Amino acid sequence: MPAAAIALTVLLGLLAVFQLALALGAPLGRFAWGGAHRVLPARLRVGSLIAIVIYAVIALLALDRAGLVDLVPEPVSVVGMWVAFAYFVVGIPLNAISRSRAERLTMTPVVAVLALLSLLVALG
Incomplete structure (x- = not known):
């Protein structure tokens, strides 16, 4: 599970850089x-x-759930990771029905990977 938490954190970090670029224009x-x-x-x-x-x-919850950091009580990281999993699962069809072909082809698989990784972390 630590590997899944690290992979999830890295992917979220890359998405954060992407979102920052969008926010900056x-x-x-x-x-x-x-x-x-x-x-x-x-x-x-x-x-x-x-x-x-x-x-x-989500990255902090994942790292906490995997035991790589100790930031929140265990029930918070457990529930938080299930909420993150649900968030990403909902994102799969939302990205898949986007009017933007670029978004459909790029972000749908990314969110599917995020869902899988968050499920692995949530399962502990």
Whole structure:
């Protein structure tokens, strides 16, 4: 399980860098938020910043659940990882039905991998 937690954390870190680039105005909008904007408008840039915070919380929960850090009580990391798993499972069809072909082809498999890794971590 530590390997799954580390892999999950690395992938979330890469996504955080991507979301930061979007928040700073990088023209990568076709890969996120429905792909309707080349450069995200202000409200979606805020959404990207919120996503970074969510990714950080999930990464910390995963590392805690795997026993690599001790930040929260065990029940919090157990429940938190199941919530993260559900969050990623919901993200699979949402990305799969995106109007953006780039988002469908790129983010659907990424979210599926996140779901699998979070399931492995949640199972402990």
